[in-house]
Amino acid sequence: MKKVFLKTYGCQMNEHDSERMLANLKEIDFISTNIKEEADLVLFNTCAIRDHANAKFYSHIGEIRALKLKRPSTIIAVGGCISQVEGEELLKRYPHIDIAFGPDNLHKITEMVLAVSHQNKKRQKIFDNSFDTSSTYSIKDTKFVHGNPKAYVTIMKGCDNYCSYCIVPYTRGREKSRPMMEVVDDVKRLVEFHGIDEVMLLGQNVNSFGRKENKENKDSSENFVSLLRKLEMISGLKLLRYTSSHPRDVSDELICFHGESKKLADHLHLPVQSGSNVVLEQMNRGYSVEHYLGLLEKLKKANPRLKISSDIIVGYPGESEEEYQKTLNFLQQTQFDFIYSYAFSPRPGTKAFDLPQSKSISREEKSKRLHHLQLQQLSIQEHVRREMIGEVERVLVDGRNKRNDADSLMWRGRASNLRIVHFNPREEDRDFDFKWKWVEVKITSSTALSSKGDFCRVC
Numbered sequence: 001m002k003k004v005f006l007k008t009y010g011c012q013m014n015e016h017d018s019e020r021m022l023a024n025l026k027e028i029d030f031i032s033t034n035i036k037e038e039a040d041l042v043l044f045n046t047c048a049i050r051d052h053a054n055a056k057f058y059s060h061i062g063e064i065r066a067l068k069l070k071r072p073s074t075i076i077a078v079g080g081c082i083s084q085v086e087g088e089e090l091l092k093r094y095p096h097i098d099i100a101f102g103p104d105n106l107h108k109i110t111e112m113v114l115a116v117s118h119q120n121k122k123r124q125k126i127f128d129n130s131f132d133t134s135s136t137y138s139i140k141d142t143k144f145v146h147g148n149p150k151a152y153v154t155i156m157k158g159c160d161n162y163c164s165y166c167i168v169p170y171t172r173g174r175e176k177s178r179p180m181m182e183v184v185d186d187v188k189r190l191v192e193f194h195g196i197d198e199v200m201l202l203g204q205n206v207n208s209f210g211r212k213e214n215k216e217n218k219d220s221s222e223n224f225v226s227l228l229r230k231l232e233m234i235s236g237l238k239l240l241r242y243t244s245s246h247p248r249d250v251s252d253e254l255i256c257f258h259g260e261s262k263k264l265a266d267h268l269h270l271p272v273q274s275g276s277n278v279v280l281e282q283m284n285r286g287y288s289v290e291h292y293l294g295l296l297e298k299l300k301k302a303n304p305r306l307k308i309s310s311d312i313i314v315g316y317p318g319e320s321e322e323e324y325q326k327t328l329n330f331l332q333q334t335q336f337d338f339i340y341s342y343a344f345s346p347r348p349g350t351k352a353f354d355l356p357q358s359k360s361i362s363r364e365e366k367s368k369r370l371h372h373l374q375l376q377q378l379s380i381q382e383h384v385r386r387e388m389i390g391e392v393e394r395v396l397v398d399g400r401n402k403r404n405d406a407d408s409l410m411w412r413g414r415a416s417n418l419r420i421v422h423f424n425p426r427e428e429d430r431d432f433d434f435k436w437k438w439v440e441v442k443i444t445s446s447t448a449l450s451s452k453g454d455f456c457r458v459c
């Protein structure tokens, strides 16, 4: 057995890509280790979305140099989004890296590792950031290495939206969807043979699943809702989530399905980015604040239990104080269940990278805006989450409370609406192992970040 130390940065697509690489490496006798000093392969799966993500990786790759000096046989490989756009430069700047490859080449990980490990004396470096240019996109079977009942399933890759601030279209290439029946068969297999209960469908813009393929093949009528309808029918599948969706592409058909479905989660992540129409236009998002609010209204009508979360960027080049205020007001209006919020980070190669207006907002001002917005959102959350008190939630338990205090014996898990729920077992269930069980919990208290409740029953 050989050992791999894997460090993953970035989004769920990257987390899942890492899982797929580990599964492939297992086939050539690699097992995971948390100790990099004992690893035969140190693998970084990188993210380039913001400068902060880049900086984290660059500090780690610097530290690895000492390890390579001590143990020259260790293979150092860098995959993911930084490698796609900066891979050649990486190999020049950091001679201790053996392999650099982009996300479209992760399935070649075993080939690349084997090629390098056969040349222990003077290694040829491997660099592959080619994009897969075939017209179809197929992943026969979703692979994973964990033993729990949740699985990510990629349904499409790439992104064609070119939001002005975003590097993803350059790191992940053109949008392509898997054939619908391939995904359906894949999920059936996961449920029937691998004990999977909950599936998270992945793509940068899942709402446009199959759209490009439909244009090219007039006989095809596959779209995201037809995929969801087919998945809904898989017996044994308990919960279905998806991410990310683009507000421009949320169809009325999809909204209706949120009302009809028995398996779609009571949660939807719908990134809005800004509450100002001027900024949305500059970001090339293709919708207005009014359109977004209309979607929220229809979605809540279709499924009143639905909780919505979002992404916000503050300090986009030229964002005035007034435009920023519009985003704050918008958050008050929407009462999101939670948000991921970021200060705009200029990404080389994107349209917004070198805009002259970017100098108009200092780094300190961006941080100030972000901090204030986050405080406001926390108080919104504290309020909206109190409404959960008294409700009975179905929760998939993922372990014990991580805190090291009197509450540490509590179990925790996620409700269908994605909120974290803690509960104490009854006296007679103290020794029962709740991990990966579905339970019902009656919520008794709630903070901005989590809730507590009384255990009702295993379901």
Ligand code: SAM
Residues within 6 Å of the ligand: 011, 049, 050, 165, 166, 167, 168, 203, 204, 205, 244, 245, 246, 271, 273, 311, 312, 313, 342, 343, 344, 345, 346, 347
């Ligand atoms: N495809 C998804 C979408 O359109 O919402 C997710 C894209 S990205 C992986 C996740 C989030 O990162 C975006 O929604 C955006 O808020 C943020 N983001 C992307 N580029 C950024 C940048 N240059 N600066 C700050 N935040 C950024």
Ligand code: SF4
Residues within 6 Å of the ligand: 159, 160, 161, 162, 163, 166, 167, 168, 169, 204, 205, 246
């Ligand atoms: Fe980036 Fe926009 Fe594509 Fe999302 S939709 S990945 S923000 S370009």
Ligand code: F3S
Residues within 6 Å of the ligand: 009, 010, 011, 012, 013, 014, 046, 047, 048, 049, 080, 081, 167, 168, 171, 172
């Ligand atoms: Fe980062 Fe690439 Fe995901 S840039 S957010 S790892 S698509």
